[in-house]
Amino acid sequence: MTLIEKARRGKITSEMRGVAKKEQVSLEFLRDNISKGRIVIPKNRYRKIKHICGIGKGLSTKINANIGTSPQKANIKNELKKVKEALKAGADTIMDLSCGGNIPRIRQAILKESAVPLGTVPIYEAIVEGIKKHKELRKIDKEIFFDVIERQAEDGVDFMTIHAGVTRKAISKLRRQGRVTGIVSRGGAFIVEWMMGQKKENPFYTEFDRLLEIARRYDITLSLGDGLRPGSISDATDAAQVQELITLGELAVRARKKGVQVIIEGPGHLPLDHIEANVKLEKKVCKGAPFYVLGPLVTDIAPGHDHLVSAIGGTLAAFHGADFLCFVTPAEHLRLPDLSDIREGVIASRIAAHAADIAKGLKRALRLDREMSTCRYRRDWKGQMRLAIDPQKVKAMRSGEKDVDICTMCGPYCSMKRMEKIFGK
Amino acid sequence: MTLIEKARRGKITSEMRGVAKKEQVSLEFLRDNISKGRIVIPKNRYRKIKHICGIGKGLSTKINANIGTSPQKANIKNELKKVKEALKAGADTIMDLSCGGNIPRIRQAILKESAVPLGTVPIYEAIVEGIKKHKELRKIDKEIFFDVIERQAEDGVDFMTIHAGVTRKAISKLRRQGRVTGIVSRGGAFIVEWMMGQKKENPFYTEFDRLLEIARRYDITLSLGDGLRPGSISDATDAAQVQELITLGELAVRARKKGVQVIIEGPGHLPLDHIEANVKLEKKVCKGAPFYVLGPLVTDIAPGHDHLVSAIGGTLAAFHGADFLCFVTPAEHLRLPDLSDIREGVIASRIAAHAADIAKGLKRALRLDREMSTCRYRRDWKGQMRLAIDPQKVKAMRSGEKDVDICTMCGPYCSMKRMEKIFGK
Numbered sequence: 001m002t003l004i005e006k007a008r009r010g011k012i013t014s015e016m017r018g019v020a021k022k023e024q025v026s027l028e029f030l031r032d033n034i035s036k037g038r039i040v041i042p043k044n045r046y047r048k049i050k051h052i053c054g055i056g057k058g059l060s061t062k063i064n065a066n067i068g069t070s071p072q073k074a075n076i077k078n079e080l081k082k083v084k085e086a087l088k089a090g091a092d093t094i095m096d097l098s099c100g101g102n103i104p105r106i107r108q109a110i111l112k113e114s115a116v117p118l119g120t121v122p123i124y125e126a127i128v129e130g131i132k133k134h135k136e137l138r139k140i141d142k143e144i145f146f147d148v149i150e151r152q153a154e155d156g157v158d159f160m161t162i163h164a165g166v167t168r169k170a171i172s173k174l175r176r177q178g179r180v181t182g183i184v185s186r187g188g189a190f191i192v193e194w195m196m197g198q199k200k201e202n203p204f205y206t207e208f209d210r211l212l213e214i215a216r217r218y219d220i221t222l223s224l225g226d227g228l229r230p231g232s233i234s235d236a237t238d239a240a241q242v243q244e245l246i247t248l249g250e251l252a253v254r255a256r257k258k259g260v261q262v263i264i265e266g267p268g269h270l271p272l273d274h275i276e277a278n279v280k281l282e283k284k285v286c287k288g289a290p291f292y293v294l295g296p297l298v299t300d301i302a303p304g305h306d307h308l309v310s311a312i313g314g315t316l317a318a319f320h321g322a323d324f325l326c327f328v329t330p331a332e333h334l335r336l337p338d339l340s341d342i343r344e345g346v347i348a349s350r351i352a353a354h355a356a357d358i359a360k361g362l363k364r365a366l367r368l369d370r371e372m373s374t375c376r377y378r379r380d381w382k383g384q385m386r387l388a389i390d391p392q393k394v395k396a397m398r399s400g401e402k403d404v405d406i407c408t409m410c411g412p413y414c415s416m417k418r419m420e421k422i423f424g425k
Numbered sequence: 426m427t428l429i430e431k432a433r434r435g436k437i438t439s440e441m442r443g444v445a446k447k448e449q450v451s452l453e454f455l456r457d458n459i460s461k462g463r464i465v466i467p468k469n470r471y472r473k474i475k476h477i478c479g480i481g482k483g484l485s486t487k488i489n490a491n492i493g494t495s496p497q498k499a500n501i502k503n504e505l506k507k508v509k510e511a512l513k514a515g516a517d518t519i520m521d522l523s524c525g526g527n528i529p530r531i532r533q534a535i536l537k538e539s540a541v542p543l544g545t546v547p548i549y550e551a552i553v554e555g556i557k558k559h560k561e562l563r564k565i566d567k568e569i570f571f572d573v574i575e576r577q578a579e580d581g582v583d584f585m586t587i588h589a590g591v592t593r594k595a596i597s598k599l600r601r602q603g604r605v606t607g608i609v610s611r612g613g614a615f616i617v618e619w620m621m622g623q624k625k626e627n628p629f630y631t632e633f634d635r636l637l638e639i640a641r642r643y644d645i646t647l648s649l650g651d652g653l654r655p656g657s658i659s660d661a662t663d664a665a666q667v668q669e670l671i672t673l674g675e676l677a678v679r680a681r682k683k684g685v686q687v688i689i690e691g692p693g694h695l696p697l698d699h700i701e702a703n704v705k706l707e708k709k710v711c712k713g714a715p716f717y718v719l720g721p722l723v724t725d726i727a728p729g730h731d732h733l734v735s736a737i738g739g740t741l742a743a744f745h746g747a748d749f750l751c752f753v754t755p756a757e758h759l760r761l762p763d764l765s766d767i768r769e770g771v772i773a774s775r776i777a778a779h780a781a782d783i784a785k786g787l788k789r790a791l792r793l794d795r796e797m798s799t800c801r802y803r804r805d806w807k808g809q810m811r812l813a814i815d816p817q818k819v820k821a822m823r824s825g826e827k828d829v830d831i832c833t834m835c836g837p838y839c840s841m842k843r844m845e846k847i848f849g850k
Binding site for chain 1: 495496497498524525549552600605606607608609610611613614615617618621656657658659660694696697698723724725726727728729730732733734736737740741744755756757758759760761772773776777779780781783784785791793794795797798799801802809812813814815818819821822823825826827828832833834835836837838840841843844845847848
């Protein structure tokens, strides 16, 4: 049985116990929402994970860090360093998006290193392998797609992005309406290129049951990818994007019926005023499935600062109900992220997730801010360092400060210190 | 006549012409809103400013950068470097918050250097001077407060923060209810300490007409400060804060009647779900006066990243109607900002302002994103650098990239490049 099937039959697993305790929700609440597909716990049946996590309704907002090689930068040691950096910074899950070097070996090494659920986008490996074998992308035998998924499942991958909603219908909508940035999803572009070349429907769509069979066997969570997500403010919430979402909603229902957990991926680039509508639409159309947003980026003109741009959109998305934020690093749109980018990306997403959790009234989140503020009022710098999302940065920025009680911002005119004398502690 | 009086009598000034052109709004729209106090153009009657700006209804969101010395760090050359850095990064206005070194000399130097409107918080200088003269803060003769305001006005300061709403009534509300972080406004704390020591009402409140007389003479814009703003999520939107806001609303009406332009300052630390309510409240209670928010910071636990935390809150505040964002730097809560902090703070606020302008449908803002995305689709890196909010960062991050067409993120698997081949440019 898969986790969702166990939940349906009223069984409580050790994973459920772990998540309920960590999240401070009742076991019954958790079980019920897992059974309805509103909460997922991504975990391959055959993998041991030190830190599992629940994603979805009523739980704290989770964040994912993307790592992985590209053809120009494919150093396995560096990827393992990225895993460590992402975990140290506080990522809840990691996705290996490698498309350069020895992809299976890199994945296997990352799976060993990662103490959190690991996700992949199998079509990357399939395309790289397929091009090697068949020379051209459009000539690739689709059996490779399913072979790679099976192999990755065997390796222990916990969740997989599959772009099953990129149908011929959605592509024709995209072509008819036009777009500024076309298709910006790497996996989406791959599948579209294959479909156009072969003049065929998306095999992940036509053979969705075959996919579900594999996912069921390994209890893999499917992350239904948004291959047609908008890559610019101009393209936000257009017909192609929504057409794909509708398809994903139908596929989500089919997956649940087969006992497979599902997450839905979402945009992308969205103006701030579209965010609430996008979240509500996903929740309705996909029957409450956890929403995994890639941003959203609320402007296109700040490359070099896209971690910040995403934190703005991510906070609002999570506040309105998005459950899972994919980090975006300062390097987005410019180059493959390095270690420092990974760190900044995770921290920015954690801030967004936490700010949303506060606004949603999560008591554990609120308590942290209260404790921090109490330390701040007392100029308890050690306490502030301990409670900070990024203690390393706090330490570095305080390192030049000589006065242990106050800071160089106000010096003796510190309002907290002066008010403490008048109003007391 | 002051600007607001001219606007009321239907006169069009060169400042109005400049702002209307820059903002692409009609002169009549601008004049009408200035006359009603919904838009201000901060400018001392006797100062020449190269880049004036309008702040308020229907205009693009403006941002302010704070600079200034503290007793421990009071180097005039460094402050002038900060001015240059802030202007280069794109600040619309600058505030000199110096409270260390020779404050008048520092201000006069900054006024010469700054090509944008300059604001101050006169009570800082008054308190520093007053303590020198009277030994203790609580013994300072209130005449010093007004003398300093007059001197700063003579120097050419364009707008001044005055904490006239910190009344005995508001303080008693604060004491009765309790707070986690008490009073976090430096100016607010000064005035409260003075009021408690002298057992008197706030002189800026009792002698508000005297203040208006000075402001009128120099056509200075008053920025009515929120001395009781919340300094933590726990203290957000409490009775003390709202009590002060109500008073500021009354004072704003009195100021306008006397021909003085007014801005209202706002929080501070607010959970995301309080932001809309805070903006609506200000707009209603203060009869549409431009709202100048100091953040808002949507969590307390991310010191070292408070520019990002503020950008989240600032975007949402500006989207709901806040007109003017005070930057917050990564050094906030930790130490006096350095040059790099100033830069990061300005960039973060510009991103917030721009993202809000997009969501508000400002055509000029939307056009920029469209142009950027068109360059991105074509891998036109020079175009992207030119259009980026921070070209310097883009250049640095691209410096190690060898391929002029694509980037190391996807390499040959670049979705834009591959889709361009299929769908055309």
